[in-house]
Amino acid sequence: MQHSFRFLIALMGLLVLAACTLPRGAAIQSEVVRSQNTDTASFAVVPIKPANIAQLRTWPATGWAGHYHWFSGTSGPRSNVIRTGDKVDLVIWDSQVNSLLIPASQKNVTMKDLVVSPSGTIFVPYIDEVRISGSSPDQARRMIETELERVVPDAQVQLTLQSGPDNSVDAVRGFASPGSYPLPNRNYSLLSLIAAADGISSDLENPLVRVIRAGKTYEIRADILFQRASANVILRGGDKVIAQEDDRYFAALGATGSETIVPFSQEHMTAVEALALLGGINDARANPKGILILRDYSAKQVRADGTGPSKQQVVFSIDLTSAEDIFAARKFYINPKDLVLATESPVNSVRTVFGLIGSAVGVGNALDNN
Incomplete structure (x- = not known):
C-alpha cells in the first residue's frame, strides 16, 4: 500500500507540473493569445462580432487584390475591321x-x-x-x-x-490545343476561342481565365465565365488568353476536420464556408469558442485611427456557440494565406490527467499486489 501511495503522489506532482504541456493535437486558445494585453504584444486580437463586421469588411485585402478585374461590357467592336498585316x-x-x-x-x-x-x-x-x-x-x-x-x-x-497577326488571338497555355487563332470576324467571343482550342485543360483545378490586352491583364474564374452570359467578351486582335489554376490558398491547423493547405474553390470564401470545406471542427477535441484566423498585414496597411488593423499581425476569433457571431462569421472573408486554427478544448487536458491518474491507480494496485 505504501508503494502505491508514494507512486501516486509522485505521479500527480509530475502531472501538475506538466499539465500545460500534456500531449494534445492543438494549442489552447489562452496559450495562443496569452500576450495580447501586454505592451510588447506583436499582434492584436479582434473578435468577429455583429457590431464590427461591417468595419472589418472595409479593411485592406491581403494576399491578393480583393477581387478579380474583368471587362465591364462585351468589350469589342461589333463589325469586322481590316488591320495591318491582314x-x-x-x-x-x-x-x-x-x-x-x-x-x-x-x-x-x-x-x-x-x-x-x-x-x-x-x-x-x-x-x-x-x-x-x-x-x-x-x-x-x-x-x-x-x-x-x-x-x-x-x-x-x-x-x-x-486575318493577319493583328487580327488573331493567342490561346497561350492551359488549353487542350493552344495556338494562334485568326479572328473570323469581329464578333468572335472568348468562349468561341476556348471551344476552338478544345477547351480548358482537364488537369487544371479551379481554373482562372486571363486575357492580356494592351498591357493590361483581366481575369475571371472559369466557372463564372461559363455561367454568366455578360462575361463572354468579344475578343480583339492581339489578345492573349491564358488558363491557369487559381493559386490562392489558406492553411488549416489544429482541431479542424482536416489539417491541410486548402485552395480557394470560389472567388470569395467566408469563414463559415472555409470551416465547412474543412469538414467542420473535431467534435471530440475542438473548442467551439476558440476558432482563430491568423493574418499578416503589410506595414502600409496598418491604421492608427481605427479604420484598419492596428498591428501587422491580427488574430480574428470566432465563437461558434453564439448564433449572432456565426451570422457575423458568414460575412467575414478569408484571405489568401490566412491560417485557420481550431484551438483545443481545455477539457481535453483534464480528461488526459484523469486518464493518466486512472492508469497510475492500476499500476499502483499492481505494485501492492506484488
Whole structure:
C-alpha cells in the first residue's frame, strides 16, 4: 500500500507540473493569445462580432487584390475591321471588250495575298495605293470599286479577308490545343476561342481565365465565365488568353476536420464556408469558442485611427456557440494565406490527467499486489 501511495503522489506532482504541456493535437486558445494585453504584444486580437463586421469588411485585402478585374461590357467592336498585316484577295470583274485589267479570254482577274502594309494600304494596278485599314471588308470593296471607275467604269470587285497577326488571338497555355487563332470576324467571343482550342485543360483545378490586352491583364474564374452570359467578351486582335489554376490558398491547423493547405474553390470564401470545406471542427477535441484566423498585414496597411488593423499581425476569433457571431462569421472573408486554427478544448487536458491518474491507480494496485 505504501508503494502505491508514494507512486501516486509522485505521479500527480509530475502531472501538475506538466499539465500545460500534456500531449494534445492543438494549442489552447489562452496559450495562443496569452500576450495580447501586454505592451510588447506583436499582434492584436479582434473578435468577429455583429457590431464590427461591417468595419472589418472595409479593411485592406491581403494576399491578393480583393477581387478579380474583368471587362465591364462585351468589350469589342461589333463589325469586322481590316488591320495591318491582314491579307486580301481581290477578284475584279469587267465586261468591257478591251479591259485594261482583264485579258480578252477571261471575265475576271484574281489578285491573291495582297498584304495590308504598315501604312494600311494595298496596291491595285492603275489606281495605285488604296488605304483600307480600319474599314470593314464591304467598305473596302466599295472603296476599290469607286477608285476603279476612273479606268474601268463597269468593274465589280469581290474581296476576301484573311486575318493577319493583328487580327488573331493567342490561346497561350492551359488549353487542350493552344495556338494562334485568326479572328473570323469581329464578333468572335472568348468562349468561341476556348471551344476552338478544345477547351480548358482537364488537369487544371479551379481554373482562372486571363486575357492580356494592351498591357493590361483581366481575369475571371472559369466557372463564372461559363455561367454568366455578360462575361463572354468579344475578343480583339492581339489578345492573349491564358488558363491557369487559381493559386490562392489558406492553411488549416489544429482541431479542424482536416489539417491541410486548402485552395480557394470560389472567388470569395467566408469563414463559415472555409470551416465547412474543412469538414467542420473535431467534435471530440475542438473548442467551439476558440476558432482563430491568423493574418499578416503589410506595414502600409496598418491604421492608427481605427479604420484598419492596428498591428501587422491580427488574430480574428470566432465563437461558434453564439448564433449572432456565426451570422457575423458568414460575412467575414478569408484571405489568401490566412491560417485557420481550431484551438483545443481545455477539457481535453483534464480528461488526459484523469486518464493518466486512472492508469497510475492500476499500476499502483499492481505494485501492492506484488
